[in-house]
Amino acid sequence: xxxxxxxxxxxxxxxxxxxxxxxxxxxxxxxxxxxxxxxxxxxxxxxxxxxxxxxxxxxxxxxxxxxxxxxxxxxxxxxxxxxxxxxxxxxxxxxxxxxxxxxxxxxxxxxxxxxxxxxxxxxxxxxxxxxxxxxxxxxxxxxxxxxxxxxxxxxxxxxxxxxxxxxxxxxxxxxxxxxxxxxxxxxxxxxxxxxxxxxxxxxxxxxxxxxxxxxxxxxxxxxxxxxxxxxxxxxxxxxxxxxxxxxxxxxxxxxxxxxxxxxxxx
Amino acid sequence: xxxxxxxxxxxxxxxxxxxxxxxxxxxxxxxxxxxxxxxxxxxxxxxxxxxxxxxxxxxxxxxxxxxxxxxxxxxxxxxxxxxxxxxxxxxxxxxxxxxxxxxxxxxxxxxxxxxxxxxxxxxxxxxxxxxxxxxxxxxxxxxxxxxxxxxxxxxxxxxxxxxxxxxxxxxxxxxxxxxxxxxxxxxxxxxxxxxxxxxxxxxxxxxxxxxxxxxxxxxxxxxxxxxxxxxxxxxxxxxxxxxxxxxxxxxxxxxxxxxxxxxxxxxxxxxxxxxxxxxxxxxxxxxxxxx
Amino acid sequence: xxxxxxxxxxxxxxxxxxxxxxxxxxxxxxxxxxxxxxxxxxxxxxxxxxxxxxxxxxxxxxxxxxxxxxxxxxxxxxxxxxxxxxxxxxxxxxxxxxxxxxxxxxxxxxxxxxxxxxxxxxxxxxxxxxxxxxxxxxxxxxxxxxxxxxxxxxxxxxxxxxxxxxxxxxxxxxxxxxxxxxxxxxxxxxxxxxxxxxxxxxxxxxxxxxxxxxxxxxxxxxxxxxxxxxxxxxxxxxxxxxxxxxxxxxxxxxxxxxxxxxxxxxxxxxxxxxxxxxxxxxxxxxxxxxxxxxxxxxx
Numbered sequence: 001x002x003x004x005x006x007x008x009x010x011x012x013x014x015x016x017x018x019x020x021x022x023x024x025x026x027x028x029x030x031x032x033x034x035x036x037x038x039x040x041x042x043x044x045x046x047x048x049x050x051x052x053x054x055x056x057x058x059x060x061x062x063x064x065x066x067x068x069x070x071x072x073x074x075x076x077x078x079x080x081x082x083x084x085x086x087x088x089x090x091x092x093x094x095x096x097x098x099x100x101x102x103x104x105x106x107x108x109x110x111x112x113x114x115x116x117x118x119x120x121x122x123x124x125x126x127x128x129x130x131x132x133x134x135x136x137x138x139x140x141x142x143x144x145x146x147x148x149x150x151x152x153x154x155x156x157x158x159x160x161x162x163x164x165x166x167x168x169x170x171x172x173x174x175x176x177x178x179x180x181x182x183x184x185x186x187x188x189x190x191x192x193x194x195x196x197x198x199x200x201x202x203x204x205x206x207x208x209x210x211x212x213x214x215x216x217x218x219x220x221x222x223x224x225x226x227x228x229x230x231x232x233x234x235x236x237x238x239x240x241x242x243x244x245x246x247x248x249x250x251x252x253x254x255x256x257x258x259x260x261x262x263x264x265x266x
Numbered sequence: 267x268x269x270x271x272x273x274x275x276x277x278x279x280x281x282x283x284x285x286x287x288x289x290x291x292x293x294x295x296x297x298x299x300x301x302x303x304x305x306x307x308x309x310x311x312x313x314x315x316x317x318x319x320x321x322x323x324x325x326x327x328x329x330x331x332x333x334x335x336x337x338x339x340x341x342x343x344x345x346x347x348x349x350x351x352x353x354x355x356x357x358x359x360x361x362x363x364x365x366x367x368x369x370x371x372x373x374x375x376x377x378x379x380x381x382x383x384x385x386x387x388x389x390x391x392x393x394x395x396x397x398x399x400x401x402x403x404x405x406x407x408x409x410x411x412x413x414x415x416x417x418x419x420x421x422x423x424x425x426x427x428x429x430x431x432x433x434x435x436x437x438x439x440x441x442x443x444x445x446x447x448x449x450x451x452x453x454x455x456x457x458x459x460x461x462x463x464x465x466x467x468x469x470x471x472x473x474x475x476x477x478x479x480x481x482x483x484x485x486x487x488x489x490x491x492x493x494x495x496x497x498x499x500x501x502x503x504x505x506x507x508x509x510x511x512x513x514x515x516x517x518x519x520x521x522x523x524x525x526x527x528x529x530x531x532x533x534x535x536x537x538x539x540x541x542x543x544x545x546x547x548x549x550x551x552x553x554x555x556x557x
Numbered sequence: 558x559x560x561x562x563x564x565x566x567x568x569x570x571x572x573x574x575x576x577x578x579x580x581x582x583x584x585x586x587x588x589x590x591x592x593x594x595x596x597x598x599x600x601x602x603x604x605x606x607x608x609x610x611x612x613x614x615x616x617x618x619x620x621x622x623x624x625x626x627x628x629x630x631x632x633x634x635x636x637x638x639x640x641x642x643x644x645x646x647x648x649x650x651x652x653x654x655x656x657x658x659x660x661x662x663x664x665x666x667x668x669x670x671x672x673x674x675x676x677x678x679x680x681x682x683x684x685x686x687x688x689x690x691x692x693x694x695x696x697x698x699x700x701x702x703x704x705x706x707x708x709x710x711x712x713x714x715x716x717x718x719x720x721x722x723x724x725x726x727x728x729x730x731x732x733x734x735x736x737x738x739x740x741x742x743x744x745x746x747x748x749x750x751x752x753x754x755x756x757x758x759x760x761x762x763x764x765x766x767x768x769x770x771x772x773x774x775x776x777x778x779x780x781x782x783x784x785x786x787x788x789x790x791x792x793x794x795x796x797x798x799x800x801x802x803x804x805x806x807x808x809x810x811x812x813x814x815x816x817x818x819x820x821x822x823x824x825x826x827x828x829x830x831x832x833x834x835x836x837x838x839x840x841x842x843x844x845x846x847x848x849x850x851x852x853x854x855x856x
Contacts, residue, residue, distance in 0.1 A: 058725055060721070060725070079724070079729075080721075080724045080725050081724045081725075081726075081727050081728055081729050081730070084724075084725060084726060084727035085727055089725075089726070089727075090725060092722070092725075096719055096721070096722040096725075097719075097722070098714075098715050098718040098719055098722065098723075099718060099719075100718055100782070100830065101714065101715070101718065105711065105714075108711070109711060109712070109715045109723070109726060109728075110726050110727070112708035112711065112712070113712060113715075113723070113726050113727030113728040114727055114728075114729070115707070115708035115709050115712065116708065117707075117708070119709060119736060122703060122704055122707035122708065122709045122710070123700050123703050123704060123707075124703070125703060125707075129707075133708075136708075172726060173726070175726075176726055176727050295644070300644075301644045301647065301648065348817075349817045349820075349821075352821050353820060353821065358820070358824065359586065359717075359718075360586075360588075360644075361582070361586050361587075361588050361717070362820045362824045363820075364588045364644075364647060365588065365773075365777055365816050365819075365820050366816060366817045366820040366821070368588075368590065368770075368773070368813075368816060369812070369813045369814065369815070369816025369817040369818075369820065370813065370816075370817060371813065372770060372809055372810070372812055372813025372816065373810050373813030373814045373817070374813070375813075376807075376809040376810040376813060377810055380806070380807065380810065486655065486766075489648065489651055489652050489655065492648045493648070493652060496645055496648065500644070500645070527659070527660070527663035527664075528660070530655065530656050530659050531656045531659065531660055533652075534649075534652045534653060534656045537649070537652065538631065538632070538635050538649075541635040541636070541638075541639050541645070542634075542635050542638075545635075545638055545639035546639065
């Protein structure tokens with residue numbers, strides 16, 4: 001990914017992050033750091049703790065110890081909605097769209113999760129509020145356009161095919177105007193062709209929107225392609241195994257061993 | 267001083283009844299993450315069945331109690347199968363399950379109301395002299411209720427912690443999906459839990475009926491049990507017992523020393539205050555959602 | 558004529574309260590079995606404002622509504638903050654409502670104020686008329702519609718469908734729920750006030766769990782995420798039993814049974830997700846004329 005990576009202050013720093021669930025240490029002393037605009041991969045066998053790391057960043061679960069810094073400031077203990085407003089958005093491993101809302105409404109929600117007018121204006125719709133509504137409407141349609149879902153705007157989210165749902169989740173996440181986008185297995189359940197389209201879409205989004213992105217993926221060809229100019233973190237059993245370029249990762253004996261018994265695509 | 271002890275004893279005896287209900291409630295909640303609103307109805311049902319068995323069919327007390335327990339078990343398990351399971355299988359939202367449970371509650375309580383009328387009835391048990399310890403009187407029924415409640419809870423504890431079935435239930439309360447993947451029969455778990463619910467609610471109903479009165483809306487006392495369970499920590503069984511005892515005693519003290527009018531208001535305020543300082547209850551485990 | 562008037566007023570009052578429950582339960586997904594309590598709070602407060610302080614009726618109704626709304630924070634704030642959320646809130650609504658009823662039942666006087674306790678608050682000025690109820694109803698319906706179609710309302714809907722996802726996308730759960738609760742309590746409070754001014758009398762026995770169940774029933778049967786559904790259902794539920802008195806004795810039993818049936822077979826209710834808007838009206842109109850509809854979004 002040819003993003004201009006300034007060697008400035010990191011946008012995200014995770015230091016010695018650890019979380020225990022009862023007797024199980026799901027994430028163990030993980031440290032990583034991202035520069036603004038980077039696109040990194042996060043891979044590892046099932047149960048390695050990848051989604052847990054995302055959950056920790058967004059504070060869906062509380063860390064047991066360690067530190068998470070966004071633009072130098074700690075976001076530990078902030079509520080998930082605060083963290084979203086601070087600029088981190090995500091998609092989910094098990095898709096979490098609003099099932100009875102249309103595709104359009106799902107995306108729109110990301111735009112107005114913090115309403116842009118006051119409660120009083122909601123009851124008595126002032127000209128300003130109407131204008132805001134129109135603008136939001138436009139932006140939602142644009143976002144649907146970006147992920148090629150414009151024609152499905154009025155479809156109920158739950159009735160969309162799986163692959164389209166994943167794209168919709170991305171559009172919704174983008175609607176929150178994040179600085180950082182966390183994608184959790186965006187290619188899950190996709191075939192070869194769909195993966196190719198997805199790679200193109202994600203690359204396009206990254207280049208035009210300049211988000212910092214972390215992507216969890218099991219489809220190796222997707223990861224290796226999208227991270228070819230960047231690096232990949234490998235997690236195994238909660239700990240950071242190694243980090244490196246796609247080539248390094250693919251030939252790393254430890255990584256191969258961690259995946260032994262797990263045959264994935266690519 | 268004696269008045270104080272008297273109040274404490276009275277508080278403990280009502281606390282015991284709350285404990286039976288709170289544990290039943292916590293049991294269902296901890297496994298299914300669901301508030302069984304029909305619990306209210308089961309309790310009234312149990313009390314009325316026992317009452318009818320004694321008053322209309324002249325069964326002796328213990329036989330009537332046993333019959334009532336069996337009937338309530340059938341009712342409870344039936345409710346689970348017909349009104350809850352279809353929704354649970356569909357992974358219906360929490361709201362829908364609550365509405366269904368409330369529906370069951372309404373139906374049963376109002377059927378009882380229609381059939382028996384709303385008058386307060388007394389359980390036809392002989393009035394026996396209370397036991398005196400110094401100047402403090404302990405009603406025999408209260409003592410019996412207390413002993414039996416603790417007995418039932420002790421049996422429950424033994425079941426949960428010393429038997430294979432109990433292990434299955436405890437596993438289910440942590441993660442029902444994993445438990446079923448490990449070979450635990452979900453249908454059996456549901457059967458056992460709701461059977462237990464039936465037992466706990468009917469026993470509580472009978473004791474409450476004896477101590478106070480039997481009337482269609484008597485199940486409202488389950489709100490107190492729910493409050494106690496929340497205070498103790500929703501989903502925690504020991505918490506439910508602790509919460510019930512605390513609530514029972516405090517409530518009785520308020521009723522005795524301040525005013526019985528404000529007893530219920532107090533219980534409610536107590537709940538709010540506790541939650542403000544302990545958002546998960548005193549001993550609660552916070553539920554982690556799987557993302 | 559007087560009979561028709563009674564039906565219009567009583568169903569109007571009911572519909573106003575039901576709109577409140579709809580906003581909270583239908584749109585935000587929060588189960589409540591305690592809105593009778595908010596009706597009581599609003600009712601008594603409005604009555605006191607007019608009877609003791611001689612305020613104009615409309616102002617008194619608004620004050621009553623606000624009072625009920627403010628009181629809603631007592632249960633809203635601790636519930637929504639804690640992890641126990643949905644279930645605790647539901648239990649709290651029941652406990653709160655019952656506590657209010659019991660306190661009112663046992664309180665004859667508050668300082669110099671005599672509210673009658675179990676005998677009820679008597680000699681409230683009779684001020685509710687058909688025009689007043691219809692007027693409040695129309696305004697209320699309009700405002701409710703504005704709310705549910707606003708960004709606030711849409712956030713409520715998202716919360717009802719997946720609150721964790723909503724939170725991850727930036728929705729402040731506490732604030733959203735408290736707003737929905739406040740608005741719904743306000744509506745119930747106004748309805749309570751109108752009730753007091755109609756009967757010229759208020760009694761704690763008006764505000765029982767049965768009353769709360771009736772309100773909930775209108776939303777369950779009428780439809781989730783819809784205003785028009787519960788509104789129509791609320792009207793029908795009041796109007797019909799008046800005509801079938803025998804039926805009304807078994808009403809609650811039937812409601813209870815129907816709750817379960819509806820949840821199993823048609824959980825979205827009669828007109829769930831159907832909203833009154835130009836699109837709905839247009840679709841309906843075109844269906845009647847058998848014409849094809851043009852999509853509003855693509856316009």
